[in-house]
Amino acid sequence: xxxxxxxEVVYDRVILVLKGLSLSVPEGKIVALLGSNGAGKTTTLKAxxxxxxxxxxxxxxxxxxxxxxxxTNRDAEEIARRGIFQVMEGRRVFEHLTxxxxxxxxxxxxxxxRHLKKDLALVYHYxxxxxxxxxxxxxxxxxxxxxxxxxGRALMARPKLMLLDxxxxxxxxxxxxxxxxxxxxxxQQEGTTILVVEQNANxxxxxxxxxxxxxxxxxxxxxxxxxxxxNEDVREFYLGLT
Ligand code: ATP
Numbered sequence: 001x002x003x004x005x006x007x008e009v010v011y012d013r014v015i016l017v018l019k020g021l022s023l024s025v026p027e028g029k030i031v032a033l034l035g036s037n038g039a040g041k042t043t044t045l046k047a048x049x050x051x052x053x054x055x056x057x058x059x060x061x062x063x064x065x066x067x068x069x070x071x072t073n074r075d076a077e078e079i080a081r082r083g084i085f086q087v088m089e090g091r092r093v094f095e096h097l098t099x100x101x102x103x104x105x106x107x108x109x110x111x112x113x114r115h116l117k118k119d120l121a122l123v124y125h126y127x128x129x130x131x132x133x134x135x136x137x138x139x140x141x142x143x144x145x146x147x148x149x150x151x152g153r154a155l156m157a158r159p160k161l162m163l164l165d166x167x168x169x170x171x172x173x174x175x176x177x178x179x180x181x182x183x184x185x186x187x188q189q190e191g192t193t194i195l196v197v198e199q200n201a202n203x204x205x206x207x208x209x210x211x212x213x214x215x216x217x218x219x220x221x222x223x224x225x226x227x228x229x230x231n232e233d234v235r236e237f238y239l240g241l242t
Contacts, residue, residue, distance in 0.1 A: 001027040001067060001193055002048065002161060008061035009040075009047050009217075017043045019217035020062065025161065030187050030194045032208035032225075034201045034238060040217045041197040042089060045163045048195075049086040050076035067160070083160035087150050089169060089197075095139030099130055102138050102149055103156050122190075123152040126182050144175040151179070155186065162186075164196040168203055176200065180207050201238035205229060213238065 002025040009018035017040050025031045033041055046052040047059055048066075053075065064072045071079055093102050103123055104116065124131035127148045133141065138149060147167055154162050167183065168176040184207040187194050198204035205211055211228045213221040221231065228234050 001025055002195070003065045004044070004048070004062065005065070006062035007044075007047060007059055007064060009043055009052065009057055010060045011055065011057040013056075017057075017217055018047065021214065021218055022062075023212050023219060023222070025193060025195050026210075027160075027193055028187075028191055029209040030184070030196065030207055032201075032204035032211040033195060033197045033214060034199070034204060034211060035214040036199070039214045041214060042165055044214070045086055045165055045195070045197055048079075049084055049163055050074055050079040051086060080157070084163065085154045085157045085159035085161070086163040087154045087165060087167070089165035093138040093141075093146050093149050093153070096137065098135050098137055099141070099149055100134040103130075103152055105153070119156050119158070123155050126155065126186060127152050144171050144179070147171060147175075147179055148182075151183070151186075155190075155192075158190075159192065161193045161195065164194060166197055166199060168198060168200045176203055180204075183207060201234070202240070205239075 004021055004023050006020045006022055007018050008016065008020055010016050021044060033044060035041055046057065048064060052058065059072050063070055066082060066084065071082065094105060097105065103120055129145060130148055130152055133145060138146065141149065167179055180203050183194065186192050196204055196208065205225050205228060208225050211223065211225055212219050213234065221234065
């Protein structure tokens with residue numbers, strides 16, 4: 001469904017961050033992109049979603065293909081229309097709007113607004129807590145609730161491909177487990193393809209089908225989750241096992 005071929009990304013014309021990155025995400029799967037701070041994970045997601053341009057970044061070599069079309073350096077709006085939705089790191093919600101207003105704002109890429117009620121019901125099915133909080137102003141929600149809202153907004157757009165940037169960031173372990181369980185359910189029940197970026201390799205590999213590990217702008221290791229979990233380096237450096 002998605003393929004990055006030798007992608008190079010440069011910020012401000014001189015700062016080379018992705019140095020020939022290749023990865024692919026098959027339809028219906030969950031793929032995890034792991035790596036330490038500053039490896040270029042967020043940059044990879046922004047290159048796919050087109051949000052790179054807003055930061056003066058550009059794909060300077062290689063290609064990004066989505067459902068057979070070349071989307072390299074296309075603008076964010078066009079890419080969203082094609083069915084890619086990025087949930088940004090840090091749970092960016094509209095703080096002054098209520099939960100439900102945030103969800104309705106998430107449906108802007110959908111052509112048929114008659115399905116709004118059905119879509120809201122779908123989000124509340126996966127996140128019952130958001131139904132209880134629907135009239136609450138988003139800025140007052142806890143970190144975990146805001147993360148649920150951020151994912152709920154993505155769901156409203158019914159994307160073909162959801163890009164998740166560190167959904168576990170800053171959340172208590174129990175909440176992280178709950179959110180990842182819901183991500184897996186969305187994948188299985190809605191058929192949504194997911195590319196998830198994580199520093200928490202344990203939780204990401206617990207739901208993923210396939211994983212990539214990146215360092216310094218490149219993929220250094222990839223494989224089925226079972227294979228990655230067996231790899232000595234992955235066990236030591238990413239899973240905290242010896
Ligand atoms: P983190 O987990 O900290 O978000 P990451 O793996 O997602 O790390 P990126 O955020 O993609 O990494 O950053 C990779 C490199 O690109 C870093 O060295 C960072 O300083 C640089 N970088 C990111 N955004 C910009 C920007 N807008 N302009 C210039 N350099 C940037």
